[in-house]
Amino acid sequence: MSQIFSYRQLLDFARNIFLQIGCDEENAALASRVLLSADLRGVDSHGIARLSGYVRLWDAKRVNACPQIKILHETPSTATVDGDSGLGLVVAPKAMRIAIEKAKQVGTGWVSVQNSNHFGIAGYHSMMALEEDMIGISMTNASPLVAPTFSVERLLGTNPICVAIPAGEQPAFVADMATTTAANGKLEILQRKGGVAPPGWIQDKTGKSSTDPHELKAGGALLPLGGDKEHGSHKGYALGAIVDIFSAVLSGANYGPWVPPFPAYVPMPTYMPGKGIGHFFGAMRIDAFRPAEEFKKHMDQWIKRFREARPASGFEKVIIPGDPEREMENVRMINGIPLLGPVVDDLKYLAEKFGVEMVNVKS
Amino acid sequence: MSQIFSYRQLLDFARNIFLQIGCDEENAALASRVLLSADLRGVDSHGIARLSGYVRLWDAKRVNACPQIKILHETPSTATVDGDSGLGLVVAPKAMRIAIEKAKQVGTGWVSVQNSNHFGIAGYHSMMALEEDMIGISMTNASPLVAPTFSVERLLGTNPICVAIPAGEQPAFVADMATTTAANGKLEILQRKGGVAPPGWIQDKTGKSSTDPHELKAGGALLPLGGDKEHGSHKGYALGAIVDIFSAVLSGANYGPWVPPFPAYVPMPTYMPGKGIGHFFGAMRIDAFRPAEEFKKHMDQWIKRFREARPASGFEKVIIPGDPEREMENVRMINGIPLLGPVVDDLKYLAEKFGVEMVNVKS
Numbered sequence: 001m002s003q004i005f006s007y008r009q010l011l012d013f014a015r016n017i018f019l020q021i022g023c024d025e026e027n028a029a030l031a032s033r034v035l036l037s038a039d040l041r042g043v044d045s046h047g048i049a050r051l052s053g054y055v056r057l058w059d060a061k062r063v064n065a066c067p068q069i070k071i072l073h074e075t076p077s078t079a080t081v082d083g084d085s086g087l088g089l090v091v092a093p094k095a096m097r098i099a100i101e102k103a104k105q106v107g108t109g110w111v112s113v114q115n116s117n118h119f120g121i122a123g124y125h126s127m128m129a130l131e132e133d134m135i136g137i138s139m140t141n142a143s144p145l146v147a148p149t150f151s152v153e154r155l156l157g158t159n160p161i162c163v164a165i166p167a168g169e170q171p172a173f174v175a176d177m178a179t180t181t182a183a184n185g186k187l188e189i190l191q192r193k194g195g196v197a198p199p200g201w202i203q204d205k206t207g208k209s210s211t212d213p214h215e216l217k218a219g220g221a222l223l224p225l226g227g228d229k230e231h232g233s234h235k236g237y238a239l240g241a242i243v244d245i246f247s248a249v250l251s252g253a254n255y256g257p258w259v260p261p262f263p264a265y266v267p268m269p270t271y272m273p274g275k276g277i278g279h280f281f282g283a284m285r286i287d288a289f290r291p292a293e294e295f296k297k298h299m300d301q302w303i304k305r306f307r308e309a310r311p312a313s314g315f316e317k318v319i320i321p322g323d324p325e326r327e328m329e330n331v332r333m334i335n336g337i338p339l340l341g342p343v344v345d346d347l348k349y350l351a352e353k354f355g356v357e358m359v360n361v362k363s
Numbered sequence: 364m365s366q367i368f369s370y371r372q373l374l375d376f377a378r379n380i381f382l383q384i385g386c387d388e389e390n391a392a393l394a395s396r397v398l399l400s401a402d403l404r405g406v407d408s409h410g411i412a413r414l415s416g417y418v419r420l421w422d423a424k425r426v427n428a429c430p431q432i433k434i435l436h437e438t439p440s441t442a443t444v445d446g447d448s449g450l451g452l453v454v455a456p457k458a459m460r461i462a463i464e465k466a467k468q469v470g471t472g473w474v475s476v477q478n479s480n481h482f483g484i485a486g487y488h489s490m491m492a493l494e495e496d497m498i499g500i501s502m503t504n505a506s507p508l509v510a511p512t513f514s515v516e517r518l519l520g521t522n523p524i525c526v527a528i529p530a531g532e533q534p535a536f537v538a539d540m541a542t543t544t545a546a547n548g549k550l551e552i553l554q555r556k557g558g559v560a561p562p563g564w565i566q567d568k569t570g571k572s573s574t575d576p577h578e579l580k581a582g583g584a585l586l587p588l589g590g591d592k593e594h595g596s597h598k599g600y601a602l603g604a605i606v607d608i609f610s611a612v613l614s615g616a617n618y619g620p621w622v623p624p625f626p627a628y629v630p631m632p633t634y635m636p637g638k639g640i641g642h643f644f645g646a647m648r649i650d651a652f653r654p655a656e657e658f659k660k661h662m663d664q665w666i667k668r669f670r671e672a673r674p675a676s677g678f679e680k681v682i683i684p685g686d687p688e689r690e691m692e693n694v695r696m697i698n699g700i701p702l703l704g705p706v707v708d709d710l711k712y713l714a715e716k717f718g719v720e721m722v723n724v725k726s
Contacts, residue, residue: 075470077440078651106469107438112652135609148669150678155669163605173608175601181594198593207675225588225595230561231544232588232599238538238684239602241669242526245536246498249661250652256668273661288441289475289613298612298636305619306511306518306604312570315513321601 003344004336009359010048011036013347017051020354021058022065023090031089038121039337042328043176045185046121048339052346054087054118055353056264063087063117069094072114072252076106080251081113085276088119088140092279096125096138099283103134107288112251115275118142118262122162123176123325129164129283130172133292136164137282141247141254143261146180147221148237149229152207154221155257158184159243164322166286168296170303174322179240180222187213187222200227246280253278336362365701367725373411373700374399376710376722380414383717384421385428386453394452401484402700405691406539408548409484411702415709417450417481418716419627426450426480432457435477435615439469443614444476448639451482451503455642459488459501462646466497470651475614478638481505481625485525486539486688492527492646493535496655499527500645504610504617506624509543510584511600512592515570517584518620521547522606527685529649531659533666537685542603543585550576550585563590609643616641699725 014032023031039047057063067086071079079098083091095111102109119125122138129136142157160183162176178184182201190197190213197213204210205219209228216222225236248255253274260268260277286292309318339347351358374395381391402410420426430449434442442461446454458474465472482488485501492499505520523546525539541547545564553560553576560576567573568582572591579585588599611618616637623631623640649655672681702710714721 073651073653075648075651076468078470078647080652105439107441108471108473110471110647110651147675148672148681150674151672151681152675153672155672163601165605165608173604175598175605177595177598177601179598181589200594203675207678225598226544227594231563231590231594232540234682234684235538235540235542235588236595238526238540241536241684242528242538245528245662245665249658249665250649252653252657255661256665273664284441284473285438286613288436288438288473289443290436290615294615295612298618299608301636302608302612302619309511309514309516309518311513312510312515312566315570318511318514319597321597321604 002338002340004338004362005359006336006362007036007040007333010039010337013356013359014048014051016356017055017350017354020356021055023087024066027087027090030093031087034089034093034120034124037124040329040332041121041123041325042332043121043185043325045183045188048347049343050118052350053262053264055350057117057262060264062260062264067091071098077102077108077110079111081111083113083116083276085115085117088117088277088279091116092119092125092138092281093128095279096128096136096281096283099281100129100132100134103283103285103288108282108284111281112246113279113281114248114251114253116253116277116279118277119279121176122160123164123174125281126162126164127172127174130166132283133166133286135166135284135286138162138279139243139247140279141244141259141277143259144257145184145216145222146224146240147203147207149224149233152203152205152221153257156237156240156244157259158222159240161239161243165299166296167299167303168293170300171326172322173299173303173320174325176325179225179236179243181225181227181236182222184222187216200231243280248274248278250280251278365703366707367699367701368722369699369725370399370403370696372722373402376719377411377414379719380418380713380717383719384418387429390450390453393456394450397452397456397483397487400487403692403695404484404486404688405695406484406548406688408546408551411710412706413481415713416625416627418713420480423627425623425627430454434461440465440471440473442474444474446476446479446639448478448480451480451640451642454479455482455488455501455644456491458642459491459499459644459646462644463492463495463497466646466648466651471645471647474644475609476642476644477611477614477616479616479640479642481640482642484539485523486527486537488644489525489527490535490537493529495646496529496649498529498647498649501525501642502606502610503642504607504622504640506622507620508547508579508585509587509603510566510570512587512597515566515568515584516620519600519603519607520622521585522603524602524606528662529659530662530666531656533663534689535685536662536666536683537688539688542588542599542606544588544590544599545585547585550579563594606643611637611641613643614641
């Protein structure tokens with residue numbers, strides 16, 4: 001049902017398409033690298049499967065291929081950035097770079113971004129900090145799919161948070177998570193397969209827990225991490241809210257139910273309190289707290305102790321956040337990236353639309 | 364079954380006890396204020412019910428009543444603080460003050476603390492930022508009660524996170540949450556009442572989900588927010604891990620399974636990679652991102668929109684994080700604070716031990 005493509009070829013194809021919509025060489029290379037990092041890490045919902053979606057946003061004049069990204073306001077440790085309607089795939093790593101540069105100067109850097117678009121996977125941006133011996137933090141708001149605890153209205157996006165922490169001999173700790181019980185991508189898989197969702201993932205339009213993944217498109221909503229109040233959904237709701245506020249109320253982007261949708265065919269909200277969607281980035285220099293080598297030695301010990309924890313019966317081992325994605329990246333870099341039929345069709349459509357060569361199936 | 368006491372009298376009593384163990388006037392006043400803020404806000408497990416526990420730590424020479432709190436290392440936006448084995452109730456607000464002062468200078472301030480003890484409720488510390496028009500963040504690690512996803516070993520504390528965000532006409536947004544499905548205090552209530560825990564709160568010693576609240580003391584564990592993998596417990600585990608790392612690996616405190624226990628009768632871990640328990644604090648000046656009045660106007664709109672969300676059938680309204688605790692504080696400040704029999708007995712024991720007057724029941 002799926003065909004395998006090489007990372008390198010998909011990267012080139014995406015770069016070509018970004019060039020076709022008017023990105024310069026640097027931005028096209030950056031956007032394709034960010035996009036494909038999702039496919040490599042196994043987060044298929046945020047990778048090349050979304051390329052046609054970005055193009056449709058550009059068709060709808062909601063994406064500026066040549067953004068003038070600028071700092072609206074700053075202090076030694078902070079900045080508010082205007083993404084100028086650029087691709088989030090470009091705006092986000094540039095904003096993260098500002099956070100990193102500030103951390104070099106004063107220990108930490110914190111950047112809130114307005115007027116941006118979908119930024120791909122959160123992990124890419126926070127992991128930029130790792131090579132600088134910094135902790136990286138990234139988050140973004142997104143169009144509303146999630147009902148706060150006790151409500152039937154969709155007021156929050158799946159609003160992910162990623163925290164990347166360097167280690168020494170061990171690989172880095174990278175926790176990249178939607179603040180919902182299940183990411184929307186997992187639900188989309190169930191919708192395609194006609195599967196049943198576990199209770200606690202979604203509710204129907206009356207607010208009753210449902211296991212039918214199609215309820216989401218029938219007025220239902222995704223549920224905050226926890227699922228229901230008894231299982232702590234007020235905490236998942238609070239986490240999603242914090243992401244929304246840091247990303248958008250702090251920057252001047254749209255928030256809550258007024259965040260513009262990713263699919264270009266969905267009409268824009270009639271009221272919009274800010275500009276575009278919002279992100280928030282942080283970088284903390286390890287040696288702003290203690291010598292980096294000392295920290296990494298203890299991170300290694302932390303990771304090893306958790307990795308060696310006695311498993312519960314029926315389970316193999318405890319997983320360190322970031323392990324599955326890193327292992328997937330190693331495999332896919334060599335073996336290639338599997339794409340489902342509809343995704344391949346989307347790429348063919350883009351190849352025809354712009355008159356560029358379609359990628360070949362990996363031999 | 365419970366008796367009512369006035370806030371003021373309990374505050375004076377606690378201050379008296381802290382003076383008796385050797386705190387100076389300033390620290391005794393501060394510690395009692397932090398402690399009682401938990402009772403006022405309805406977090407009874409972290410308030411005066413713990414006073415005798417702090418005294419027992421002092422008896423066991425694990426608390427230094429006159430700590431020399433010092434900065435071990437700093438940059439313009441960060442500091443690592445040595446709490447000198449002081450009461451967390453004193454160390455934490457002083458470390459948070461350092462974060463606030465740094466934010467005044469360079470926009471944000473971030474402080475990691477080693478060599479501390481239990482700091483009461485996280486909410487007190489992050490809410491210190493509100494009156495400065497800052498966002499406040501506080502977290503702490505704690506002795507291990509929580510098993511990471513797929514394990515039977517307790518490797519994390521309930522590791523709470525609190526984020527306090529100022530608003531304008533609306534009251535502040537204050538999310539104060541353990542990173543477990545349910546806080547340990549809720550389980551203790553069920554243990555006392557002989558109640559049944561909802562599935563997803565705890566597991567037994569083999570790692571099977573259990574509804575018997577006593578399993579926790581029989582080798583079981585609390586579960587990370589989410590409960591099981593299918594419901595996102597790997598996210599709750601990652602959140603608890605991030606709190607542990609920011610609070611302790613960054614500062615040089617103990618982490619993971621090696622965090623010293625709060626009850627003085629529980630033996631200390633035989634191996635300890637750091638000093639005491641760890642906390643982490645952050646303060647972000649709103650006007651380091653955008654004018655505070657503008658931000659607050661949008662926060663008001665955010666809060667109002669969520670407050671007015673259409674409730675699910677069977678529910679009254681959506682709750683803004685911090686609402687229940689603020690309402691409880693207003694009630695208890697006037698009507699008094701109810702204490703259960705065993706807590707009253709503990710206070711009598713302390714009154715006798717130190718020859719101070721016992722508080723009277725509120726007339």
